[in-house]
Amino acid sequence: xxxxxxxxxxxxxxxxxxxxxxxxxxxxxxxxxxxxxxxxxxxxxxxxxxxxxxxxxxxxxxxxxxxxxxxxxxxxxxxxxxxxxxxxxxxxxxxxxxxxxxxxxxxxxxxxxxxxxxxxxxxxxxxxxxxxxxxxxxxxxxxxxxxxxxxxxxxxxxxxxxxxxxxxxxxxxxxxxxxxxxxxxxxxxxxxxxxxxxxxxxxxxxxxxxxxxxxxxxxxxxxxxxxxxxxxxxxxxxxxxxxxxxxxxxxxxxxxxxxxxxxxxxxxxxxxxxxxxxxxxxxxxxxxxxxxxxxxxxxxxxxxxxxxxxxxxxxxxxxxxxxxxxxxxxxxxxxxxxxxxxxxxxxxxxxxxxxxxxxxxxxxxxxxxxxxxxxxxxxxxxxxxxxxxxxxxxxxxxxxxxxxxxxxxxxxxxxxxxxxxxxxxxxxxxxxxxxxxxxxxxxxxxxxxxxxxxxxxxxxxxxxxxxxxxxxxxxxxxxxxxxxxxxxxxxxx
Numbered sequence: 313x314x315x316x317x318x319x320x321x322x323x324x325x326x327x328x329x330x331x332x333x334x335x336x337x338x339x340x341x342x343x344x345x346x347x348x349x350x351x352x353x354x355x356x357x358x359x360x361x362x363x364x365x366x367x368x369x370x371x372x373x374x375x376x377x378x379x380x381x382x383x384x385x386x387x388x389x390x391x392x393x394x395x396x397x398x399x400x401x402x403x404x405x406x407x408x409x410x411x412x413x414x415x416x417x418x419x420x421x422x423x424x425x426x427x428x429x430x431x432x433x434x435x436x437x438x439x440x441x442x443x444x445x446x447x448x449x450x451x452x453x454x455x456x457x458x459x460x461x462x463x464x465x466x467x468x469x470x471x472x473x474x475x476x477x478x479x480x481x482x483x484x485x486x487x488x489x490x491x492x493x494x495x496x497x498x499x500x501x502x503x504x505x506x507x508x509x510x511x512x513x514x515x516x517x518x519x520x521x522x523x524x525x526x527x528x529x530x531x532x533x534x535x536x537x538x539x540x541x542x543x544x545x546x547x548x549x550x551x552x553x554x555x556x557x558x559x560x561x562x563x564x565x566x567x568x569x570x571x572x573x574x575x576x577x578x579x580x581x582x583x584x585x586x587x588x589x590x591x592x593x594x595x596x597x598x599x600x601x602x603x604x605x606x607x608x609x610x611x612x613x614x615x616x617x618x619x620x621x622x623x624x625x626x627x628x629x630x631x632x633x634x635x636x637x638x639x640x641x642x643x644x645x646x647x648x649x650x651x652x653x654x655x656x657x658x659x660x661x662x663x664x665x666x667x668x669x670x671x672x673x674x675x676x677x678x679x680x681x682x683x684x685x686x687x688x689x690x691x692x693x694x695x696x697x698x699x700x701x702x703x704x705x706x707x708x709x710x711x712x713x714x715x716x717x718x719x720x721x722x723x724x725x726x727x728x729x730x731x732x733x734x735x736x737x738x739x740x741x742x743x744x745x746x747x748x749x750x751x752x753x754x755x756x757x758x759x760x761x762x763x764x765x766x767x768x769x770x771x772x773x774x775x776x777x778x779x780x781x782x783x784x785x786x787x788x789x790x791x792x793x794x795x796x797x798x799x800x801x802x803x804x805x
Contacts, residue, residue: 322788325772325781332775336681336719340764349722349763350756353422357713359397362674363572363706364565366397369673372560376552380530388426389550395425401665402680402718403432405474405526405553406444408533411459411735412680412770413442416718417537420678421546422756428537428547431554431669431677434475434526435612435620435659438465444474444529446488447506449739452497454731455786457721457770462495462506464488464514469618475555475659476618477525485514499728505743526553540738544752558660559653561668566646572672572710573664577610577644580629582697587625590693594686595662597624604635611658613640620659663690670712677712681719681771687712722758722766723751732790735770766791 330337347355359366370390378386393399400420403413421428438445446464451457465480465488489510493503513519513535522528530551537549565571569578576582587609590596598606604624612620613634622635623642634640642652652658660668669675671691679687691712698707721735725744741747769789772781 318784318788321782321784325776325785325789326768328776328780328782329768329772333681333771335685336764336771339716340761346759346761348756349419349758349760350422352716352760353419353756356396356398356420356423356678356715356717357676359676360674360711360713361709362670362672363709364672366673366675368564369561369669369675370394372557372564373552376557376560377550380527380552381534381550385427385548385550388548389429392424392426392429396423396676397674398429398676398678398713400428400430400679400717401554401677402683403430403551404436404440404442404444405432405434405529405551406440406442406533407447407529407536408549408551409448409459409536409737409739410442411448411721411723411737411740412774413718414540414738415721415723415735416680417549418541418546418723418752418755419720420717421541421549424547426547428549430533430549430551431557431665432530432533432551433662433665434553434555435473437471437473438477439470440474444525445470447492447509447739448737449498449502449506449728449743450725450736451727451734452729454727454729457734457773457786459735459737460497460728462492462498464492464510472618473614473620473659474529475524475526475553476614476656479520479522479525479528480514482515482520485510485520489515497728502728502743506739509739509742526556536738536742540741540747541752542746544747544749546752554665555659558665558668561673562660562664563650563653565668565672566649573668576667576694577649578646581701583610583625583644584627584629585697585700586694589697590663590690593689593693594682596686596690596693597622599624608635608661610661610664611642611652612661613638613642614656614659623658666690666712667694670714671710676715678715678717681716684714684716687714719771720763720767721770722763723755724766735767 374386374390377389402416408414443461447462448459452460492506519528519531533551534549562573565573568574591599596607597604597609604622608622609624611623613623614620621638623632624635626633630644632642642648670677691710695707695710723736724733725736725740727734769786772785772789
């Protein structure tokens, strides 16, 4: 039982969370009708009929999968999308070692049959919190929920986007291995295990032969998923880079003036109305003094150093230019856009990723605690543009299903000092021998409200700036062990 003082502290910190994550806090309502995580996964939508058919999506996704994982996996992916036109779209391209994203995969996988399809964003910098530069393992301190970062790639590359980076070499990874073996923050058991992991996988010929960093990380994500879940009977995880998939579809759509993408890019009244309709909306473009200061409009420009730059429309709606003085200019023509996409001079924005898949073709997109809020708002904003242009029937076809999947971390592991528990990621589970069928069944049977309760401390530390956190927040937010799953204690395989 909490004391009166702790009850007051808890109420105060919950009010802070309510202010920044109201849609998540609403999930905490208890009751007999509260769904389990398994029920949520199995009840996700099947996709909808969009303005365009989905045949070309199936062709492109099969080709992308075959190039990365081979023809047998490509056939499984095709069947999975035929059964349920739904993908997990909350993730970033990485080795998928972050507890939040891994546990989102786990929840989503409970409704999958042949594969777990994940479309992951690769335009994140290497400094992103999912830490594509290296490894993540349990927190070093009982005072924090955040995973411990073990850098493998040079810090000098931290501001490059993942999809713009060359692959790591054997020499670079062997140097990283030597640093891991000397890392005093790791236990002897961790050093042995991580050393084995790097030798067998980061340095494997199959990974070293791949032509981009993105492809290396995508392949490792599937490998590590299989290592952790091998005893559970879950299907394999297939992660693909969302931007590459979207690029292929956009290039196809540019050749047909009736497609949604062509209408957005080649009709000035559409592009200018869209710019105003979604300005300052989450995950879109934020404008101050007529300059975009956060996000970008439709595409990012990519420079030779692998850094992204914001774009915005010219007043005539026929050209995109660099925001904030960046010297970039792109005429909105089929030839210019096709060339820029093929050469990598531009990258689809978050809005364009969903425009070409969810809005145009009806793909259902399972997301995180933010996506389930901003993605329907994007679709509504785009639909409103066409309503205002006198096309209500076309506008009615633009909608999206965005079920919740990622953001909760009820599966827990001990901190490295064994003084508390923290969100468990794949490395923590590998160290403990993997995920058992019994653990998975408990995870699937957990009530959604209990899973939110078990995740409050992580959500608070992740979303509330350190200077604004109330003293005593961690003690009152960490859940009771009866709500948690502890993978520690198994014999290491």
